[in-house]
Amino acid sequence: MQACPAEFNFAQHLxxxxxxxxxxxxxxxxxxxxSYGELAQRVAKFAGLLQELGIRREERILLxxxxxxxxxxxxxxxxxxxxxxxAVNTLLPAADYAYMxxxxxxxxxxxxxxxxxxxxxAMGIARHEVRHVVVARPEGKLAAGLIELExxxxxxxxxxxxxxxxxxxAFWLYSSGSTGQPKGVVHSHANLWHTAELYGxxxxxxxxxxxxxxxxxxxxxxxxxxxxxxxLSVGATxxxxxxxxxxxxxxKRLVEHKPTVFCGVPTLYASMxxxxxxPSKADVAxxxxxxxGEALPRDLGDRFTQQFGCRILDGIxxxxxxxxxxxxxxxxxxxxxxxxxxxxxxVELRDDEGRPVPCxxxxxxxxxxxxxxxxxxNNRDKTRSTFLGDWVKSGDKYVCDEEGYYTYSGRxxxxxxxxxxxxxxxxxxNILIQHTAVLEAAVIGAADGQGLVKTxxxxxxRSGNSACDAIQQELQAFVKGxxxxxxxxxxxxxxxxxxxxxxxxxxRFRLREQEKH
Ligand code: 3SK
Numbered sequence: 001m002q003a004c005p006a007e008f009n010f011a012q013h014l015x016x017x018x019x020x021x022x023x024x025x026x027x028x029x030x031x032x033x034x035s036y037g038e039l040a041q042r043v044a045k046f047a048g049l050l051q052e053l054g055i056r057r058e059e060r061i062l063l064x065x066x067x068x069x070x071x072x073x074x075x076x077x078x079x080x081x082x083x084x085x086x087a088v089n090t091l092l093p094a095a096d097y098a099y100m101x102x103x104x105x106x107x108x109x110x111x112x113x114x115x116x117x118x119x120x121x122a123m124g125i126a127r128h129e130v131r132h133v134v135v136a137r138p139e140g141k142l143a144a145g146l147i148e149l150e151x152x153x154x155x156x157x158x159x160x161x162x163x164x165x166x167x168x169x170a171f172w173l174y175s176s177g178s179t180g181q182p183k184g185v186v187h188s189h190a191n192l193w194h195t196a197e198l199y200g201x202x203x204x205x206x207x208x209x210x211x212x213x214x215x216x217x218x219x220x221x222x223x224x225x226x227x228x229x230x231x232l233s234v235g236a237t238x239x240x241x242x243x244x245x246x247x248x249x250x251x252k253r254l255v256e257h258k259p260t261v262f263c264g265v266p267t268l269y270a271s272m273x274x275x276x277x278x279p280s281k282a283d284v285a286x287x288x289x290x291x292x293g294e295a296l297p298r299d300l301g302d303r304f305t306q307q308f309g310c311r312i313l314d315g316i317x318x319x320x321x322x323x324x325x326x327x328x329x330x331x332x333x334x335x336x337x338x339x340x341x342x343x344x345x346x347v348e349l350r351d352d353e354g355r356p357v358p359c360x361x362x363x364x365x366x367x368x369x370x371x372x373x374x375x376x377x378n379n380r381d382k383t384r385s386t387f388l389g390d391w392v393k394s395g396d397k398y399v400c401d402e403e404g405y406y407t408y409s410g411r412x413x414x415x416x417x418x419x420x421x422x423x424x425x426x427x428x429x430n431i432l433i434q435h436t437a438v439l440e441a442a443v444i445g446a447a448d449g450q451g452l453v454k455t456x457x458x459x460x461x462r463s464g465n466s467a468c469d470a471i472q473q474e475l476q477a478f479v480k481g482x483x484x485x486x487x488x489x490x491x492x493x494x495x496x497x498x499x500x501x502x503x504x505x506x507x508r509f510r511l512r513e514q515e516k517h
Contacts, residue, residue: 001197001344004166004190011080012161013193014232015040021235027069028257029240031137034069036235039076044158046077052152053132055107057082057162058169062106062130063219064088064097064115066242070136070149071218072228074110079170079189082162086172086184087219089421090115091484097122099181100174101130103378108132110149112242113139166190172377173221175319176422177415184377185319192229194371195323198344200230203327204290204313206261210236211285213259215245215268216420222292225323226263236261247275258285265293265420269300269312270450278307286310292317292324293420295408297451298336314338316408320392321345322371326406337405338398345369347406348391349398359402362409365394414508416445416455423455423487425508431479432457432489437465438475442498442506443489446515457489458498458511467494 022037055061061078063085065071078085086104088097101122109130111119116135123130134147142148170189174182200206214226231238239257243249245268254262269291289312296314305311315327316338326347328339341347348356349363357363368390375383386393397409416423425443432441440460445453459475461467472492479488499510
């Protein structure tokens with residue numbers, strides 16, 4: 001494999017490799033298509049628009065947009081300009097956006113109209129430096145002070161790419177931890193290239209004649225690779241979906257656009273297989289699928305392959321490593337495991353003292369590979385405890401068998417991964433105990449009948465309140481009202497007391513054990 005050149009701009013790299021495909025469709029969304037030629041032109045114009053708005057190299061912009069054809073234009077246009085896009089989860093409440101605006105000191109926000117209200121609410125809370133709010137696809141006339149993306153883009157001048165270095169900061173994504181605020185994960189231009197060269201092309205096997213559809217959104221590291229880095233690195237076509245990834249919405253795209261590569265998460269695969277109006281193998285054209293976010297139960301993989309005749313390559317990646325570093329492969333697949341290290345990455349399982357553990361023993365997963373993030377922005381402590389020289393601590397526990405297959409064995413911390421997204425139990429508990437009926441709360445993740453993790457809360461009610469369906473629903477709505485909706489507990493158990501250490505620390509591991517029996 002060639003090395004990434006030292007002088008490297010990932011947006012320019014994509015424009016160069018796709019220069020001969022001007023008429024080929026790069027993206028298709030619910031409103032139309034964007035050819036490779038149009039994409040290249042709009043990226044260069046977007047960089048011109050940033051200059052016109054007075055946004056300079058290395059400054060940050062916030063990208064809070066649904067998966068529409070403008071998303072890659074904004075992301076790559078910023079890279080082209082040497083400006084740093086901070087791509088954020090579109091499901092977050094205003095308080096989280098407010099934190100991200102302050103923390104990233106973003107100079108402008110690029111937002112889809114349905115998210116504008118949340119962004120404006122966040123601007124009312126945050127001490128921000130936002131100078132421009134640019135709205136993609138507004139339905140009607142925008143209020144004074146807001147900029148419409150399309151008209152400004154059309155008028156903007158195309159500018160040449162910034163001469164960035166491979167190791168220069170290209171973009172950020174946010175990742176949540178069990179305590180504290182989300183961490184700004186800082187990635188370089190070269191990191192995008194490494195994920196395509198090491199995983200996208202050789203493992204997932206994305207090719208020029210593919211149509212790629214990722215139900216995981218572009219603001220996730222997983223979705224960014226699937227829906228931008230990999231397909232554009234080989235000149236493939238991408239289907240984008242701005243809706244929530246329900247089975248109906250996903251099947252609609254699978255039948256209409258006939259994607260050949262599909263990327264999802266285990267909960268989605270489970271709901272697709274449980275869907276009443278499931279299409280037949282002849283209605284779809286998938287040749288390979290990917291899964292990440294949480295371990296794919298063996299039975300789900302088997303049933304999906306039986307139904308659609310194609311395999312799901314289950315893998316694990318992280319926002320810190322940018323994409324998948326441990327994966328099954330088409331020619332080496334064992335459902336129920338996460339496969340083997342992706343060539344180019346090394347993984348090690350270590351005990352509490354940092355010593356490698358033998359085969360068959362659970363250990364903490366460490367990864368070494370070229371796509372590791374540069375740091376967590378303005379968070380020296382967490383950077384130091386995660387990025388350890390060449391190695392990155394993942395926070396996951398794994399076991400490796402005699403044949404070299406790795407199997408997921410839980411988290412090293414209390415974090416819960418639900419449908420591929422981290423939920424901090426502490427964050428949910430802190431909301432629950434703000435409810436007047438709640439005395440104490442503990443939150444854990446537990447596998448349901450299909451082996452998929454769901455959030456469960458244990459709640460001690462204040463005297464005078466009694467456990468019933470109504471209070472359960474009220475508490476669920478209370479959490480949904482304050483946190484991103486995926487964080488609410490799917491089940492609430494009302495208990496008389498919580499297990500605690502002598503010093504009063506909640507023992508979530510005891511609740512997890514109880515949940516298993
Ligand atoms: O959750 C994962 O396994 C994952 C995969 C690819 C990129 C990022 C993440 C978090």
